[in-house]
Amino acid sequence: MIQWVLSWPTWPMTRIFGILAYLLLFGGMALGMLYGYPFAKGPLKAKLYRWHTRLTGGGVIISLLHAVILMIDTYSPFTAVEILVPFMARSHPFWYGLGTLALYGMLALMLSSDMRPKLKRPLWIAIHMLSYPIYLIAMLHGIKAGTDTSHPLVQAMYIGTFIITLGLFGGRMFLRSSSAAGGIPKRTPRRTG
Known part of the structure; x- marks a missing residue:
């Protein structure tokens, strides 16, 4: 069994899984940002949420596979400590450490989403906003x-x-600031006399 696993093309696999995890x-x-846009209503909003959850969950699973395959890779193997403890890799510790932090961050986001009904809304939103960094x-890791x-x-x-993410984020911030500004009723002076 071990010989069979070692015969896998692990180096191409880890590269493909890294890119796939990033794309997911x-x-x-x-989709999470589009979910907050005003056009997302009814069945479309539900579909956006479903796919947002699926893609994010798939990204976490593929990221875990990316990390595991790095440990069994024969071309450039990583130890469990190098994978699990940020900034402990022998080469490029900072950039590999960012990958570990991103994986932990994705796991935290997934767990907080599963615990959403038990968390206070401001706490859940604060945790969920970590998705941007x-x-x-x-x-940056990639x-x-x-x-x-x-x-x-x-x-x-x-x-x-990156351009699409910036555009969606900017659009969402613009809509949020516009609705906040438009949501305050303007006072009109009373006429006397």
Whole structure:
């Protein structure tokens, strides 16, 4: 059995799983942001939420596989400590450590979402807002630690997903500030006389 596992193409697998985990995280984030847009109502809102949950959950599972395969890889193996303890990798400890932090962050987001009914809304929102820095950390990890970053398609992926994320985030902040400003009724002076 061990010989069979060691015969797997682990190095390509971990690279593919790393990129796939990033794309699933991006997709989950994008759908989560779209969920808050005013056009998302009724069945569409429910579908966005379902796919947001599926993509994010899939991203966490693929991230875990990415980490596990790094431990059995024969080309560039990592120890359990290097994977589980941030910034303990022999080479590029900072960039690999960001990957560990991103994984822990995704797990915390998933667990807090499962515990949402038991958490106070402001606490859940505060935890859920960590998805933005977690996404950035995962992206930096992929760019700086990923061995495929020099490939033009991978560069285009990072640039494209970052621009889309910024656009969706900016749109959401604009809508939020517009509704807050529009939600305050203007006082009209009373005429006397």
